[in-house]
Amino acid sequence: MKATHGVATILAGLSVAVNPAWAAWPGGVGTCPIDAVKAGSVCIDKYEASVWQVPATNTAGNSNAKLIAKIKNGTATLANLTFGGATQISPFIDENLSCSGAFPATFPNNGQWTAPLYAVSIPGVLPTVCATWFQAQQACGHSRKRLPSNAEWQLAVAGTQDPGPDNGTTDCNTASHAAVNTGSRSGCVSSWGAFDMVGNLWEWVADWAPLSTAFPSWGGFSNDSQWFAGASTTANHGPGALFRGGPFYGGTAAGPLAVSGSDQPTLSSGAVGFRCAR
Numbered sequence: 001m002k003a004t005h006g007v008a009t010i011l012a013g014l015s016v017a018v019n020p021a022w023a024a025w026p027g028g029v030g031t032c033p034i035d036a037v038k039a040g041s042v043c044i045d046k047y048e049a050s051v052w053q054v055p056a057t058n059t060a061g062n063s064n065a066k067l068i069a070k071i072k073n074g075t076a077t078l079a080n081l082t083f084g085g086a087t088q089i090s091p092f093i094d095e096n097l098s099c100s101g102a103f104p105a106t107f108p109n110n111g112q113w114t115a116p117l118y119a120v121s122i123p124g125v126l127p128t129v130c131a132t133w134f135q136a137q138q139a140c141g142h143s144r145k146r147l148p149s150n151a152e153w154q155l156a157v158a159g160t161q162d163p164g165p166d167n168g169t170t171d172c173n174t175a176s177h178a179a180v181n182t183g184s185r186s187g188c189v190s191s192w193g194a195f196d197m198v199g200n201l202w203e204w205v206a207d208w209a210p211l212s213t214a215f216p217s218w219g220g221f222s223n224d225s226q227w228f229a230g231a232s233t234t235a236n237h238g239p240g241a242l243f244r245g246g247p248f249y250g251g252t253a254a255g256p257l258a259v260s261g262s263d264q265p266t267l268s269s270g271a272v273g274f275r276c277a278r
Helices: 002-018 020-024 065-073 078-083 133-142 150-157
Strands: 036-039 042-045 050-053 087-089 118-120 202-209 240-244 272-274
Touching (some): 118 133
């Protein structure tokens, strides 16, 4: 009995060490926080990321330590962020894909930050755009998350509409002039429960590959865009970083199989956002 009790104690200790935030999530070990859905073994954010700058104190003059803890535990709400005096960084601006002055100098495009920013998954806000791959990765990291792999993203998108016409209200946002608020297209949800994985914004994923130089189709398999072939041999070209799903103007070329590896991880675009995973 003593030995059994000892093993149980050790295992319990290990489970806490793996992720102490589990204790704050409804359902405990093996479940996801409320800002994410479970896709296989991965917790992937329900919504495209909005990036926030959190001041040291809230509107009442108290420390924002509790707000930062909520962000890291996946329980922060828009009301929490507002009360905390948080400022959203680089929400979608316009159809011209503007990026002027998007991120502060303390969070540069190479990811070498000196002051943190936090990626948050909440409904009802315009998603953040113009983050390079490096900025997206670091914003996820500050929220105790990471960019999903290409394979994880593909798992989580299953069941999302492969668009035909966009009705402008409930369908995936693929035939408009602007990104829309996260979660506002009620029919654009995957079988796992993640919103807006098709259309609205392209989404960075974790994978890099040789920079793509050719743009073949999927053939008869799919009409989604496929910009992921060939490999640049130009000396001053860096690697390509993948983004997925297609943008708000993608039309029928947007979809669950839409993929591009034709841009470097330094790209900053008003059509590219991201979501995080745990």
